[in-house]
Each structure stands twice: as structure tokens, then as C-alpha cells.
Amino acid sequence: MCGRKELSLDILHEAMIKLLEMEESQVKNVQLGSLFTGIMARDPSVEEITTLLRAAFYKDGSPNNEEKHRIELPNNAKLISSVGSGKKGIKTINISTTSSIIASSLGSYVAKPGSSSVSSLTGSSDLLEETGVNINLPLEEMVQVLKITHFGIFKIENYLKHFGNLYNNKFFTPHVLSYGLAALASPVKVDKLLYGFAHYDVEKSLDVLLNFGFKDLLICSCTSDGIHYIDEIGVYGENRIIGARNGLKGRLKTFQPTSLSPVH
Structure with missing residues (x-):
């Protein structure tokens, strides 16, 4: 598996x-970990990652953004999602949730996929539950909350039930599914996505x-x-950033925050 010979996508999916x-057993966990580790060691192709992600969702609905629940917003407003892959190498508090709340307070509509912490000091679900937020509302009720407050939290474990039960708390570093899993777990269709990926290969x-x-997104x-x-x-x-607008890829940008000129 660690060589560069192309893998059969059909066999990989199967x-x-x-698996x-x-x-559920220790044998299953070892084999799943071996598959993910072997794929990462050989530098997975986009097609291999896509195949594994589609297989992961086979009992949890379509991962395609266009097939998710569409929220009709006033004045044809755009719905934004901000989510991170997790599995980060430096342990920090949850930042995407607080930034999403700030964005919503300024008028943006934000659908925030949330989950409990595995590698961070706090996950998005942990942060909101500690402040008394009910993050377990049914989908339609959370959609109404989003329309009223401009912010909705969609707990990943509630929508990725089958795979989530098999996957949760088993991986602590980026793996082959981290290239997109958290972004795909949202139950609602989003117009713009900011995805944080704890890995160098953002492209x-x-x-x-x-x-x-997804058509408009930044990684x-x-x-x-x-x-x-x-x-x-x-x-x-x-920092490494790359994005697409209307489905057209931009160029990878790298920068040091200390090199940026102050805004006057």
C-alpha cells in the first residue's frame, strides 16, 4: 500500500x-488505523480520498453539498460555514465557534458544524454546552434558530450517527478523511465555506x-x-491559504503575520 502503484477505487471503496x-473490536480498530495510516504514508490522491469519504457516508446520507437541506434566507442572503478538521498539532481553545458568533452578530448567517474535543482543549460542542446552549435541537428547530439569531450549531454526532459511532475518539492526528470530513458532516447546504485543515496540503x-x-471556499x-x-x-x-470562487481554483498563498503591513 505504501508504494505509488495506483489503487483500484472500487476495491478501496469496498x-x-x-471494515x-x-x-466493533480491537481488531477492527487496528485494521481501520492501518488502512488510514498506509494511505497517508503513500500520499493519497484526490480520487482515493474522495472514494474513502463517500464510503464513510454510505449509511449517513449524501456528503454532497448540493444535496443537503437548503435553508431559505431573507433577501437571498448567503449561508456561511466555518469548521476545522481537528487533530491539530498544537492544542488550542476552540476559535472557529467564537469567530462564527462574531460574524453572525455583524449580520452574516452562519451554520456551524460542531463536535466534542478530541485534540483541542475545547471542541465547539463543548464550548457551547458549557455556556448553556442546547445544541441537540432537531434540524428544523435549529434552522429556525439560525434564521432568527443568524447562528445555528449543528452537532456532527447527531447527523453522522453510523460512522460517528465507529470513528469517534479513535484518531488524534490528521488522517486520510481529515481532508474534508468535518466540512461534509453538515446537514445543511452552505454557500461559502471556511475550512481549517491541520496539515500542510491545503490544496x-x-x-x-x-x-x-462546494463552489466558494477557503482552506x-x-x-x-x-x-x-x-x-x-x-x-x-x-499561514497557508488557498480557495476557489465559483468553482475556479485560486493560487496557494503563504505568509507570515509579522510581514503584514498594519491597516490604517
Whole structure:
């Protein structure tokens, strides 16, 4: 598996489903971890990642953005999503949730996929639950909350039930599904996506998410040492950003925050 010989996508899809259908056991966990580790070690192709992500959703509905629940907003407003891959190399508090709340307070409509912490100090679900927010509302009720407050939190574990039960709390570093899983777990269709990926290859993450119907999106990551990455734009080290507009890819940009000129 670690060589560069192309894998059969049909066999890869079938292998993933066979693994997910195994009874829960240590053997299953080892085999799933071995598959993900082997694929990452050989530098997965966009097609291989896409295939595995589609297999992961085979009992949880379509991962395609265009096939998700569409929210009709006033004045044809755009719906934004901000979510991170998790599995970051430096442990931080949850930032995407607070930034989403700030954006919604300024008039944007934000659908925030949320989950409990695995690698961070706090996950988005943890942060909101600690403040008393009911994050377990049914989909239609949360949609109404979003329309009224401009902010809705959609707990990933409530919508990715089958795969989530098999996957949660088993992986602590970026793996082959991290290229897009958290973004695809949202139950609602979004117009614009900001995806933080705790890995250097943000361009491959962009290519994967374009395969799932996203048209307007930005992918970002940050590292201070070229080894440990966080799934957000950082205030130190090297930031990597790439995006697409109307489905057309832009160029990868890297920058150091200290090199930016102050805005007057």
C-alpha cells in the first residue's frame, strides 16, 4: 500500500465499507488505523480520498453539498460555514465557534458544524454546552434558530450517527478523511465555506471538497515549525491559504503575520 502503484477505487471503496461493517473490536480498530495510516504514508490522491469519504457516508446520507437541506434566507442572503478538521498539532481553545458568533452578530448567517474535543482543549460542542446552549435541537428547530439569531450549531454526532459511532475518539492526528470530513458532516447546504485543515496540503483538501459540490471556499492552515499544524489562521508562523470562487481554483498563498503591513 505504501508504494505509488495506483489503487483500484472500487476495491478501496469496498474495503472501507467491509471494515465499517465489522463488529466493533480491537481488531477492527487496528485494521481501520492501518488502512488510514498506509494511505497517508503513500500520499493519497484526490480520487482515493474522495472514494474513502463517500464510503464513510454510505449509511449517513449524501456528503454532497448540493444535496443537503437548503435553508431559505431573507433577501437571498448567503449561508456561511466555518469548521476545522481537528487533530491539530498544537492544542488550542476552540476559535472557529467564537469567530462564527462574531460574524453572525455583524449580520452574516452562519451554520456551524460542531463536535466534542478530541485534540483541542475545547471542541465547539463543548464550548457551547458549557455556556448553556442546547445544541441537540432537531434540524428544523435549529434552522429556525439560525434564521432568527443568524447562528445555528449543528452537532456532527447527531447527523453522522453510523460512522460517528465507529470513528469517534479513535484518531488524534490528521488522517486520510481529515481532508474534508468535518466540512461534509453538515446537514445543511452552505454557500461559502471556511475550512481549517491541520496539515500542510491545503490544496489537496480544496480539490477534495470541490468534488463534493462546494463552489466558494477557503482552506487554511498554520505552522510554526513545519511539523505541527493547526486548523486555523494563526498569529505566528507560516499561514497557508488557498480557495476557489465559483468553482475556479485560486493560487496557494503563504505568509507570515509579522510581514503584514498594519491597516490604517
